[in-house]
Amino acid sequence: MKVSFPHMGNAYIALSALLSNLGAEVIIPPRPTQKTIEMGALHAPEFVCLPFKVNLGDNFQALSMGADTLAMVSGTWACRFGYYGRVQHQILRDAGFEFDSILLGRDGVGTVYNKFADTVDGNLALGWLRAFRSFRSKxxxxxxxxxxxxxxxxxxxxxxxxxxxxxxxxxxxxxxxxxxxxxxxxxxxxxxxxxxxxxxxGEPLHIAVLGEIYAVLEPSLNFDIERRLGEMGVVAHPVMSIYKWLFRPLKTDPSILVEERRARRVARPYIPYVLGGEEHQTITGTIDAARKRYDGVIHVFPFTCMPESVCRAILPRIEKEYDIPVLNLCLDEHASPTGIETRLEAFTDLLRQRRRKKPR
Ligand code: SF4
Missing domain, CATH: 1.20.5 (Single alpha-helices involved in coiled-coils or other helix-helix interfaces)
Structure with missing residues (x-):
């Protein structure tokens, strides 16, 4: 079995460990580039959110590299992510590729568990245990x-x-x-x-980076915002991480569940329902940033992202109530590194001036 999956920051390190311990050959597509995005955008519906186009481009590259099985999380989210796997795999089949799908969340635990019965070396249960431990440690x-x-x-x-x-x-x-x-x-x-x-x-600026998870964690989409901020002398504090993203749906780490419940509680006065994305982390992360006396917040989200567009409308109120500057960065396939760099420079200049008037 030659399995592949789309990129999401450095998640490929843990995911490769999981799959290779299950006896599969892992095909890792090259890190997404403008070419990946263009390839995905060519075949994707025009108004679908940007991560869909990047993931689709990754899958195209993986199949061209010889993958015969594509893995993707699937399910019934309120936002479009729940349909990514099914729709992307259909688009790829329509484009002439033949491959097997592993749709985690849709296929059911038993189906996914048994999929590796022929590839695991020895006992299947022990193989999964070994794979899970390696996945978690990485x-x-x-x-x-x-x-x-x-x-x-x-x-x-x-x-x-x-x-x-x-x-x-x-x-x-x-x-x-x-x-x-x-x-x-x-x-x-x-x-x-x-x-x-x-x-x-001296004391650097502290900025919380939050918003749609893929836009926060995938450097090719956000033009490596963490590195750019660091090189400008800013400590970036992303609200999400690869570990939290991978283990949140597995519900094996109580600290993630507690944190999530707290995020929903803190955000409730502003957003009392679930939209299916990271809306609670965005709202609570902004409030937390103000309480921790960070200098500012950068809210990154893909164009047409439904949950984060709702947050975009709420954040100005929090910005005023908690007195914390927020920079909104809406990303699409036409965003340029120069445009992002300029906006980051202007925002950090503003925060430095603010810090001089109002020490932390
Ligand atoms: S959270 Fe936003 S960008 Fe991500 S899949 Fe959902 S709608 Fe698309």
Whole structure:
């Protein structure tokens, strides 16, 4: 079985560990580029949200690289994400590709579990257990390394040295063959992060980055906003992470469930119902940013994203009530890195002026 899945930040590291431990050959498409987006946009409905187009482009590339099975989360979300898998796979079949689908959430646990009965080496249950442990340890390692990079980058002496260390650390984690080896790879990665030369330059700006999850976590979509902010001397605080995204639907980590329940409670005065996206994290994340005395909030979302367009209409009220500046970045396939860079520079200049008048 040659399985592939679309990109979402560095989630491919944990997902490859899961699938390879189940005996599948994992085909990882190249990181999304403008070409990926164009390929997806060519075949996608015009007004579908941007992540759909990028995911579709990834799937096209994976099938061209020889994948015979495509995996995707599916279900009955209120937003369009629940239909992504089914619609994308239909588009790909209409385009002439033949492949098998794994639609997690639609296929049922038993179907997905038994799909690997022929590929797992030895007992199937033990194979799943091994795969899950490896999946979890890699997802945690990725989160820890990304968090460390976020703290170091605003102080790096040589621009790009943190990103280099992070990419080397992530490769070591990706290549680690067992849970124990992942632990050692994480230690090695942390050593690489610690070895980045830094210089203290006073208190940096702190900015919460929130919004639609794919737009927050996928650097090719948001023009690597975390790296850009870090290199401008800003500590970025993304509200979501790869680990939370992967483990939220599995409901195996109580801390994620508690956090989610709290997000819904805090956001209730503004948004008392579920829209199916990250609307509660967006509203609560903005309120939390003000309470933690961050300097500002960047709200990123794809054009035509339903839950985040609703949040976009609510955020000006929170901005006023909690006195925290919010920058809204709406992304589509025509967004350019220069446009984003200019807006980030203008926003951070404004926050620095504000900080001078009103110390943190
Ligand atoms: S959250 Fe928004 S961008 Fe993401 S799938 Fe739903 S509608 Fe599309």
């Amino acid at each position: 997802a945690r390692a990725v989160d820890a390394l990304e968090a460390s990079a976020r703290e170091v980058r605003p102080f790096e002496r040589e621009r790009g040295s943190t990103s280099d260390a992070l990419s080397r650390s992530l490769s070591v984690v990706h290549e680690s063959p067992s849970v124990k080896a992942t632990g050692s790879a994480l230690d090695r990665g942390m050593e690489l992060m610690d070895a980045v030369e830094v210089e203290r330059r």
